Amino acid sequence: MNDAWHGTELAWIGLGSNLESPHTQVSTALEELAGIPTTCVLAHSGLYRSDPVGPLGQPDYINAVALLRTQLEPHDLLDALQVIEQLHQRRRIQHWGPRTLDLDLLLYGQQQISTDRLQVPHPYLSQRSFVLYPLAEISPGLTLPGLGALFDLLAQCPMGTLNRIPV
Template sequence: MNAPRPVTAFIGLGANLGDAVAALHAACTALEALPDTTLVACSRLYRSAPVGVTGQPDYVNAVAQVRTPLSAESLLTAMMRIEADHGRHRAYPMAPRTLDLDLLLYGDARIDRPHLHVPHPRMHLRAFVLVPLAELAPELEIPGAGRVADLLPAVADQAIEPLSELT
């Protein structure tokens, strides 16, 4: 039996509770520790205001690029385990988070299942995703949305501040 072919995936990282910077560093380490998975790159850290809610602390965000033989579903399961290991509780939609990992892209796959939507349905509308993603792969094509670099002007009015290098 042949081993699954590795796929390049992009993962959004965010946190706005506790030591968010440490949580993102630890999440990248945990992603790299997944079976046969390589952490290709991590963007720098960015600070952004929560979208769609008020009264929450700002987020720290980044994007990680991995190369993995895990299926999209297995990768998502592993990401949820990493979140749980960092104290993530899903108390209600849009709740503050100790760690949030979103599967943004899985190769050029389009996946539409109740628990998994790839490409992430709102990624092309969010500066906190597009800006760090453009740092890693500006020419990348988001299926159904367009090239990352071409999508940046539409989110230019969203406040996002670079903090530091992640790795």
């Protein structure tokens, strides 16, 4: 490995959008992740269409998962993700409500983090097909800290109406 990446950690980011051209929002955000300082995008899943979670009457979501290698500490990475959300005019009006862009720090290496601002692994990760299936696409043999093997989590979380968008 290049010395420039000494002291790095792998981080998995969940992306989602259901407002203002969701496909474009997620695709653009995937590109913008590469602009985070001391961070590179190693891989990302395809795009998936999912039913909304939360208040009724929302449009469907477009989701993806990206794998990053970063030198940023978890809270600094969270700050960088929130900057990208703001570039997409993210408004936090309603819990689980519609949004232009949602970037979630799903996993940070094998760390378990619990602070007022950040929970890693991300809460509900093990129950969300729109996270688990894209995650399995890029990291199929992953073991999630405190949650177990991704393979086992997939067996307990049916794909349901989730579908991968053809390229």
